[in-house]
Amino acid sequence: MLGLGSVARKVFGTPNDRKVKSSRPLVEKINALEPEFEQLDDAGLIAKTEELRQRVAKGESLDDILPEAFANCREGARRALGLRAFDVQLLGGIFLHRGNIAEMKTGEGKTLVATFPAYLNALSGNGVHIVTVNDYLARRDAEWMGKVYAQLGLTTGVIYPQQPEEEKREAYAADVTYATNNELGFDYLRDNMKSELNQMMQRGHNYAIVDEVDSILIDEARTPLIISGPSQDRSELYRTIDTVIPLLKDEHYTLDEKTRNVTYTDDGNEFLEQHLLGAGILPEGQTLYDPESTTIVHHVNQGLRAHKLFTKDKDYIVRDREIVLIDEFTGRMMAGRRLSDGLHQAIEAKEGVDIQPENVTLASVTFQNYFRLYDKLSGMTGTALTEEEEFSEIYGLGVVEVPTNRPIARVDEHDAVYRTAREKYEAIVGEIKKAHENKQPVLVGTTSIEKSEFLSQMLQKENVPHNVLNARQHEQEAQIVADAGKPGAVTIATNMAGRGTDIQLGGNVDMKVMQALAADPDADPEELRSRVAAETQAEKEKVKEAGGLFVLATERHESRRIDNQLRGRSGRQGDPGRSAFFLSLEDDLMRIFGSERLENVLQKLGMQEGEAIVHPWVNKSLERAQAKVEGRNFDIRKQLLKFDDVQNEQRKVIFGQRREIMEAEDLAEIVQDMRHQVVDDLVDRHVPAKTYADQWDAEGLYVAVLENLGLDLPIKDWVEEDGVDDQVIRDRLYEKSDAFMGDKTDKFGAENMRQIEKQILLQTIDAKWREHLLTLEHLRSVVGFRGYAQRDPLNEYKNESFQLFESMLDSLREDVTQKLSQIRPLSEEEQQQMIARIQAQRAQVQAQAEPAPKPGEAEAEAAAPGFVEADPATWGNPGRNDPCPCGSGQKFKHCHGQIV
Structure with a gap:
């Protein structure tokens, strides 16, 4: 019904x-x-x-x-x-x-x-x-x-x-x-x-x-995505910690494969303390529970994760003495991608390769945002x-x-579940041999490099010719995929997402033509194409008679999508095809997500060696397990996004502010507002409104004004005058600081002063934002513990990050005002020193980067007429982005126009 x-x-x-x-x-x-x-x-x-x-x-x-x-x-x-x-x-x-x-x-x-x-x-x-x-x-x-x-x-x-x-x-x-x-x-x-x-x-x-x-x-x-810069080198610490981790026994840690989490037990902590004391990493009299041990505990935890959660040839490979991560979804190498928080260094120590320095975050964004x-x-x-x-x-x-152009003719078989991985692989090899003998192409899906190479060895023993497509064969990818539809072809692949090249029955005509032209460049391309197309069509008919492409998966992935992507490679454009999943109770998904009940059922049925259970109920229960994992991963991503959304609002403000500064022709007003805000803060701190003169801190205000505004003013005398209140002091400081900066502008020249203001603003924003990102990372790592006090970690993070952002903006105003108050034009002696330094740097760069000119060869660019290195008056008045008159080829601002 x-x-x-x-x-x-x-x-x-x-x-x-x-x-x-x-x-x-x-x-x-x-x-x-x-x-x-x-x-x-x-x-x-x-x-x-x-x-x-x-x-x-x-x-x-x-x-x-x-x-x-x-x-x-x-x-x-x-x-x-x-x-x-x-x-x-x-x-x-x-x-x-x-x-x-x-x-x-x-x-x-x-x-x-x-x-x-x-x-x-x-x-x-x-x-x-x-x-x-x-x-x-x-x-x-x-x-x-x-x-x-x-x-x-x-x-x-x-x-x-x-x-x-x-x-x-x-x-x-x-x-x-x-x-x-x-x-x-x-x-x-x-x-x-x-x-x-x-x-x-x-x-x-x-x-x-x-x-x-x-x-x-x-x-x-x-x-x-993170752009980072190097921090201090701690390679010896990683190496020493790595000598301790292999000594751990099973009772020293607990491993949860479902959540990919590993933690030390109390016995493990005691064991570690003894060995870390012996190795001199933990100072005498200090325990792992002391606040001073936070960094050591962090690195020891990362060492444990590197050994117990990250497997060579599955999560990463070692290539040219470097750890190259493997994308768990596509099976591709992610060259240049590194794990953060010292985890990558811990894996480098584990594999005995060179340890690269840790990084500090300069900027980051999630793909969602x-x-x-x-x-x-x-x-x-x-x-x-x-x-x-x-x-x-x-x-x-x-x-x-979107509907398909032609109806799908692929046959999707029910999953076959075996007791052991050995029985499963023997059955897989048998199926591959049968299909190969019938000239049916087979695409075999595996979940890791290790498993694809294990299956490859089994096929070699049975003398079955085949191709392996995993992170190691990245360069031959398109060719291997293009050949996968030829009669009797056997292709083992780690993952088929985003391969970009279709598996066409009989083979890929374009690829075959390219190969033939490479072998015989003088051949007529049109004649060659028509011959190759005819041959391929004949082979396509053979493959269709054999049943089309057979997709054989050796395991269920955590995500149904990845399984569907693999299945979808067969039966394209109405072609015939077949797909089957071969599983065992020892597979990761089956083992982690409740294979006990299924094992009991199999035992009651009294299954024989090499026999499989095939039933729609098995498919349903597996799909439910996959849906659970997908749901959990969605929750993880949603939580990550909620935290990143907090940072994203701040990122938008900072990036928007930077853009406004870059677009602005004149920043004098912004800088003045900042300076006046600093004055307000200083006066509020030392001369609070609605208080008596004897409660004012005139000495403190004098020192703060000298430090932040660069002004030596008789503030003590002002305070003793009749009728002076906080507003009068405020107005006088506005006036004096504006006059002081106006005088500087006259000395530097208005255009130069605008450029100086712009660069100081941008540099200070960038430095403050970097510090803020690091603080937020630390806050994020500890805020989870607030849950034990019945407080919502996300709300705590929102409140504290907002307070941190406000204090960052306050300190930004102070820093910019302070830096601008301290700049001054160079004396003649300093100008000579700067010129000498620039010449030395340029000579060094040219010696490293350029071959010596041949005798009689002219320099690429001559200096401007009348240009005298030691006399700035002869340099003319070039714009900051114009070529430097010295003939170096660099912009003026990067050469003689540098502001030091």
């Missing part, structure tokens, strides 16, 4: 069906325009783009021009790539433009889908960012889809690591910019550490389309529905399931 919900869905359709149905008329409008756009020549397509741009500039909405823009884009893609978008691809583009996540199955052409909303939104002139999961995809998609945008008269850019600044600036200025989430986040932080507007790269956050949106906005959202900066956000993935609640709650994004 059908439930009420099922009956209602049959009558009214699901909300998803209604969204799809309501958008169909728009697709029909686009299709109706197709003949008109086919008649346009190439110049006509570009002219159409210009016309649409003009209409948007005059106030027409993007929704109004959508049918024409999509029709133009479809025709541009057909001419540039030979690809005509299907109706379902247009539907996907419409949902993306409306700020949704479009769930589209693997092989449905998401890369092309993104061009439609990107083109439409780029017409506003504010730029569009298309976000990918790795640099390879960013470059590939920018080059591939860039042809479509060029056909339509738009520019395309790509952002990648270690990119030259000028090239990066051009890429951000392009109409459509492809980049990874990491580079976008880091550039945002770097921009907000710059000291001049023209050094900033990003030009705002208009619209972003996030590819593999679940991977970027959910899986990677647990880790904030970075992507919420965009005016409009959308995303694409094959698997989003399981995380619909999180997308809606955190990002305000709806999820729309």
